Amino acid sequence: MKQAKYISIQEAIDLVKDNDQIIVGMAASEPQAFMSNLHLAGPRVKNVTVTNCLPFVYSEFFIEEKWRHNFKLDGWFYTGVLRKAHEHGNISFIPNHLHLAGKKRLYHIKPNIFVTTATPPDKHGFLSLSLSNVYEKETLLAADIVIIEVNKNFPRTFGDLEVHLSEIDYLIDVDYPAPTIPNEEPTEKDMIIGKLIAEKIHDGDTLQLGIGGMPNAVAKSLYGKRDLGIHTEMFTSEMVNLIKAGVITGKRKTLHPNKHVCCFALGTKELYDFIDDNPSVMILNGAYVNDPHIIGLNDNQVSINSTLEIDLTGQCASESIGPKQFSGTGGQSDTAVGAQNAKNGRSFMALYSTAMVKNPTTGQREEISKIVSTLKPGAAVSLSRNDVDYVVTEYGMVNLRGTNIRERVRLLISIAHPKFRDQLTKEALELGYIHELF
Numbered sequence: 398m399k400q401a402k403y404i405s406i407q408e409a410i411d412l413v414k415d416n417d418q419i420i421v422g423m424a425a426s427e428p429q430a431f432m433s434n435l436h437l438a439g440p441r442v443k444n445v446t447v448t449n450c451l452p453f454v455y456s457e458f459f460i461e462e463k464w465r466h467n468f469k470l471d472g473w474f475y476t477g478v479l480r481k482a483h484e485h486g487n488i489s490f491i492p493n494h495l496h497l498a499g500k501k502r503l504y505h506i507k508p509n510i511f512v513t514t515a516t517p518p519d520k521h522g523f524l525s526l527s528l529s530n531v532y533e534k535e536t537l538l539a540a541d542i543v544i545i546e547v548n549k550n551f552p553r554t555f556g557d558l559e560v561h562l563s564e565i566d567y568l569i570d571v572d573y574p575a576p577t578i579p580n581e582e583p584t585e586k587d588m589i590i591g592k593l594i595a596e597k598i599h600d601g602d603t604l605q606l607g608i609g610g611m612p613n614a615v616a617k618s619l620y621g622k623r624d625l626g627i628h629t630e631m632f633t634s635e636m637v638n639l640i641k642a643g644v645i646t647g648k649r650k651t652l653h654p655n656k657h658v659c660c661f662a663l664g665t666k667e668l669y670d671f672i673d674d675n676p677s678v679m680i681l682n683g684a685y686v687n688d689p690h691i692i693g694l695n696d697n698q699v700s701i702n703s704t705l706e707i708d709l710t711g712q713c714a715s716e717s718i719g720p721k722q723f724s725g726t727g728g729q730s731d732t733a734v735g736a737q738n739a740k741n742g743r744s745f746m747a748l749y750s751t752a753m754v755k756n757p758t759t760g761q762r763e764e765i766s767k768i769v770s771t772l773k774p775g776a777a778v779s780l781s782r783n784d785v786d787y788v789v790t791e792y793g794m795v796n797l798r799g800t801n802i803r804e805r806v807r808l809l810i811s812i813a814h815p816k817f818r819d820q821l822t823k824e825a826l827e828l829g830y831i832h833e834l835f
């Protein structure tokens with residue numbers, strides 16, 4: 398049995414030694430004090446590896462090139478800070494399906510230190526891991542040393558993320574606000590796509606909404622529905638608005654009825670206030686929540702995600718722009734496959750038909766099609782063409798389930814931006830995807 402003891406941040410940094418494997422909590426649960434002070438160990442340690450996911454903090458140990466021999470960073474999901482630091486920091490991406498991220502990492506390494514954020518202990522000595530249980534609880538149980546940043550500003554949430562003081566070695570008292578992201582207003586294109594998807598969502602469906610602007614916009618189109626449920630990876634601000642409006646009740650769910658199930662929460666202060674001390678929200682282990690078999694136990698499960706680029710056969714490159722890592726697979730494949738495992742389940746991939754990108758030769762921003770004949774060389778396929786179901790742009794919605802390549806080419810070109818359709822058809826002919834014009 399461990400004897401949790403309060404220490405200072407410097408004392409926590411002093412625990413780090415050469416060749417350590419450190420895993421830290423993700424997204425809003427990132428231990429900010431530890432991460433932003435870890436470089437202080439730099440002058441005396443070498444070859445320390447930190448594994449993280451969806452980080453927000455610009456931590457000196459991976460941003461500053463001078464620490465690249467002291468620290469390595471392995472990331473499960475990139476954000477702006479890792480994209481920026483990838484060029485000069487010692488950073489590498491870990492390919493993963495989110496529900497297996499923790500398990501597979503623990504198979505590969507033994508963590509010496511695990512650090513995350515939690516609420517202060519209650520009168521029984523239990524802390525809540527608060528905003529993320531994707532891999533945190535299972536890693537905590539596997540690590541030699543467990544350090545928790547105890548923060549009274551974090552919501553006390555329920556599920557299976559309660560941890561007792563007897564499972565913790567060290568506590569650090571911290572006082573920063575829980576990181577928030579805004580609940581963005583949808584654009585005109587978002588509204589068109591949102592309405593198209595909303596037409597296919599029925600009263601009583603159970604929803605997963607992915608990361609990015611588009612799934613959030615879809616949520617804003619659901620205000621006419623009744624008795625929707627939540628079984629999702631990420632619990633979002635708009636879900637809270639839908640619950641408060643009586644649209645989401647969870648009454649008709651076939652798995653965990655009346656409970657809003659997720660494995661992490663990220664959003665506004667209002668979201669964190671809503672989930673604080675609220676037993677209707679269950680934050681369960683990501684290995685369970687995102688398991689496609691478990692997702693499929695929800696009848697009428699709907700998954701809504703977004704992609705950066707889709708080819709004419711249906712392969713979705715959602716996490717990289719060519720070889721450049723942009724984000725991660727996260728739960729995209731878990732949730733799309735899981736939804737299709739469900740009785741009457743559906744999966745939607747929503748994207749704008751075009752993107753504005755910088756031309757590397759001219760330096761000018763230009764409009765390109767996100768529906769392409771072949772993915773950019775080096776692009777990572779996040780959702781296989783075998784698993785893609787509905788695809789939606791501002792030009793319409795098509796269903797690729799069970800279709801052949803010829804049909805896919807026709808369907809996907811029909812929802813591409815009109816100015817790219819002739820070129821896409823020409824390329825499909827050249828590639829032998831089709832043999833004649835349709």
Ligand code: COA
Binds near residue numbers: 630704716732
């Ligand atoms: N080629 C080059 N650049 C492209 C592009 C393409 N085909 N498509 C988009 N981009 C650029 C955009 O222009 C934008 O650049 P900017 O930041 O300079 O403006 C950037 O990529 C991001 O695009 P955007 O459409 O705004 O992304 P988003 O924030 O809505 O996120 C994903 C979209 C696909 C990256 C995000 O949903 C994701 O990471 N998905 C994978 C994980 C997942 O789905 N998990 C689901 C369970 S939570």
